[in-house]
Amino acid sequence: MSVDQRLREAFHADDVWIPDVSLSEVRDTARRTTARRRTALAAAAAVVLVGAVAVAATRGDPEDGADPALPSPSPSSSSSSSSEAPLAVVGSWVSVPLTERRVREVLADAGLESYADDIVTQLRPGPRARLLLRIENGFLSLEIKHDGNMDLVVRQAYLAGDGLLRLKAREGERESRLGWHVASDRELTFTWRSTTERDFRGVPVEVYQRVLYTAVPFTPST
Numbered sequence: 001m002s003v004d005q006r007l008r009e010a011f012h013a014d015d016v017w018i019p020d021v022s023l024s025e026v027r028d029t030a031r032r033t034t035a036r037r038r039t040a041l042a043a044a045a046a047v048v049l050v051g052a053v054a055v056a057a058t059r060g061d062p063e064d065g066a067d068p069a070l071p072s073p074s075p076s077s078s079s080s081s082s083s084e085a086p087l088a089v090v091g092s093w094v095s096v097p098l099t100e101r102r103v104r105e106v107l108a109d110a111g112l113e114s115y116a117d118d119i120v121t122q123l124r125p126g127p128r129a130r131l132l133l134r135i136e137n138g139f140l141s142l143e144i145k146h147d148g149n150m151d152l153v154v155r156q157a158y159l160a161g162d163g164l165l166r167l168k169a170r171e172g173e174r175e176s177r178l179g180w181h182v183a184s185d186r187e188l189t190f191t192w193r194s195t196t197e198r199d200f201r202g203v204p205v206e207v208y209q210r211v212l213y214t215a216v217p218f219t220p221s222t
Contacts, residue, residue: 087160088182093218095131098123098144098211106215107207110192115207122201123153123211133218135160140167142212153212165190169197176205178213188218 103125104116123129124146132143132150135158142154157168167176176195182188190213197205 087162089160089165089180089188090135092221093133093135093188094221095133095216095218097127098125098129098131098216099127100125102215103211106210110206110210112204112207112210115203118201118203119207119211125211131212131216131218132221135165140165153208164193171198174198176209178209186220190214 100120103119103123104113107113107116107119123144126146128147130145132145134141138157140154140156140158141152143150143152159166159168163179163181165178165180167178169175174196176197177193179191179193180188181191192206192210192214195205195209199205200208
């Protein structure tokens with residue numbers, strides 16, 4: 001009895017399906033399947049090798065002087081300035097009364113007393129005049145309050161550093177620099193440093209800045 005017949009008798013038709021082929025045909029089929037698998041694996045290896053060469057060519061060889069590709073920075077690796085504590089100068093401030101006497105004194109101390117009359121006429125200082133200063137979100141704004149009425153005097157972009165405030169003018173790279181200090185009692189004072197801004201209404205910008213920033217101190221606005 002051949003091997004094929006013994007296999008058929010060992011199993012009933014209801015238990016398992018056995019194809020009606022000879023053992024030699026099974027062996028031939030197995031050989032052909034194995035050959036096809038080897039051919040497919042060889043082709044897949046060739047594709048992987050070609051892909052690797054293409055990636056290497058794109059990135060460049062460090063030994064040839066080309067820089068390898070670097071990963072893009074993640075959002076978490078960006079500047080963390082937004083999480084840092086704001087400088088003490090940032091916030092809303094109100095001054096003590098800006099009197100005419102104080103305006104004339106600060107200009108005389110700087111040798112600019114010849115402009116005092118013009119400034120007094122324009123700003124109208126007095127015992128009820130106060131300066132409202134806001135420094136936040138990249139902009140500085142300064143208003144004068146007269147008996148409930150407020151006049152906007154200054155609005156400029158700024159850059160703040162430790163003890164230094166840089167006011168950016170609209171004209172190109174012109175700017176003004178003020179030193180600032182916040183005392184332990186939260187009193188804010190400024191010192192005038194320099195300016196490259198143009199005159200305003202025939203008056204040097206330094207004159208306005210010395211009066212508006214250095215004449216009187218500021219305290220936090222509530």
